[in-house]
Amino acid sequence: MTRPFPPLQTISTGLVVAVVGFFSSFPIVLQGLSAMGATAPQAASGLMSAALAMGITAIVLSLLYRQPISVAWSTPGVALLAVSVLPVGGFAEAAGAFVCAGALTVLAGMWQPLARLASAIPTTLAQAMLAGVLLPLCIAPFQAAAELPTQALPVILTWFIAGRFNRLFAVPAAVIAAAIVVILNASDTGIAPDQVLTAPLWITPTFSLASAIGIGVPLFVVTMATQNIPGIAVMRSFGYEPKPGPLFASVGAASILTAPFGAAATCLAAITQAMCSNEDSHPDPSLRYWSAIMAGVFYCILGIFAAAITGFAAHADPLLMATLTGVALMGVLANATHAALAVAEEREAAVITFAITASGITVFGLGAAVWGLLAGGIVYLLSRKTS
Template sequence: MIQPISAGIVSAITGFASSFVLVVAGLHAVGATDAQASSGLLAVCVISGLCCILLAWSFRMPISFAWSTPGAALLVAAAATTDDFRAAVGAFLVCGALIVVCGLWPALGRAITRIPKPLASAMLAGILFPICLAPIQASVEIPWLALPVVVTWLIFFRLAQRWAVPAAMVVAGIGIGVTAGSGWLTEASLAPSLSFVVPAFDPLVIVSLGLPLFIVTMAGQNVPGFAVMATFGYAVPPRPALLASGLGTVTASFFGGHAVNLAAITAAIMAGPDSHPDRDKRWVASVTAGILYVVFGLAAGVATALISAAPPILITAVAGLALLGALVAAVSNAIEDPAHRIPAIATFLVTASGVSIVSIGSAFWGLLVGGVIMLWSAFPWRRRKVIEGS
């Protein structure tokens, strides 16, 4: 059993280290205090871990869960949408409720998956693009901190790609520790702490944040999660998986967590043959990863304090390095079909612009503009032939 246990350890470390900075930065962007951001990170860690353990154990499959990385990127991009964290939590709650409905009403899940792939991918690419610019900006603004991070990422990307982002985060942490001194650690709460947040339901925030969060979580995480598992021969039961994702998101939202969903990239580590030659024993990897996620959640206070002590551009730069692969995949999917490239590019440009119209964020408008252009270009405008004579 050593092999699946080691696969679970590698998966959990990779998943946590590669994007926890993005989760905290995203929660800060929509108005969370340090205590609320720490609580949110703790909530999504623990609930993701428990979902991994319970479903993997119950179905004897390497079913794995994680927080929504595209969703966290959306929070960073939606910084101008709201600074009222209670309203953001209301949007998180709506997102979770919609995922629950997808589990109970399969027709809605099918409808979400039928959103044209070029538009959904272009919207995600537009969300990720400004974040992926951050390594360049940070290298100019704070080269003494950012350049060692970027160089470390480049070295590991060539030699051990899986560890490139965790290694970059370690170098960033060292740089922050040297420049900030020990003050950030004395302010950290070493004991795990959950902060209950009473949600507020602002219709504009729900439209500009809650609905896009639901779409990117379903299209960018849950649907690929099912696909990855199917690739390795596992037929994951959709209803329990979506109910776990939705109820997990609803529960986490009350403590500041944004979204819980099926894992995709790290799922491939645990569901693939490297986990164990016998596919019936790979579920142990997901249980192991789940246990580690719970343990990592207990250090959420320290992680949040470290991130809060850093220049924001440095944290966004590390997140940008982590999301480069996701950006490449999103752009490739968006422009794959030549017939839909113009609607996809329009969606990308509007989303990446960061515009907010009537207090509704750019992700919603990007999807709307792309949809209108796609319908306009596909409408049969051929004139009716006039038949002369009788």
């Protein structure tokens, strides 16, 4: 039977989860949406919709299954968007690709062959593709340090020093440093009263085969491989037995519902899942689901003020925002690179996947991530046949 009130410890855990989850990656979300052609109001709507989607989905699923089911936006997915080519149809076509990725996730949850196919993609290749996507973004802070040292270096140093004490709070600390830099350097950082609360904006999705294959499929693959499947594994490592199919279908449905409002992809969390599931969440495993619920509540609150956050970020120099994005992804790049090269027999295929993805090429309207995964997959299969 559900307790009428959450234990105090789970409230504090939920707050920490929301702060870490939101402020560690919201610059990446904004950069990814902007790269897809979103205007500032559309990006604010997308950020709000993504926060509400992961908050509400976490609340509903955690209450339904009495398990700590932490939900997130796809940080690797929006990083992929940030280095993808702008669709011909602009943000409306990108929204159509978001719908396609969500539909594939729902299908993976309801139809086991697709889930098995997604799981069958070698981890080394999926991580190599992710590393290739992240490399240009993680180089940006050092390029910014050379071009804009007075603004970029304080953020980099804050991130590095804070990370020596607590890695989870390194990026939120960098966000605070960036906010101080913006206040000191911008002539006007005020937010108009009508910009405090976020208004949802409807973007009618348009669909094309090129965006479905070039954006939707890679978004689905990277989200499944680096978020959804690991999220299930993390829950199981703490003794929970989630049903993958309904969870995949649920986050996929949330993605479809929020795509017309600008949100890219909703998925199961991995890092914050561990925060909600371990003994620091609550000594009693049967009560830890409250941590995920409270995190969902705080995500929703932060989402309501997404316009103010986006408006403040608009006053920052683009190089400063690129610096913030890069340091936020540095740990993800390190983990992806390690995982990509972990199996000696698969390194050649992984390196080819990485190199092609990092090249940023576009051929026949399809981006580098598609060609990288395809070429790496061919090398992987040929290597297995000849070994």
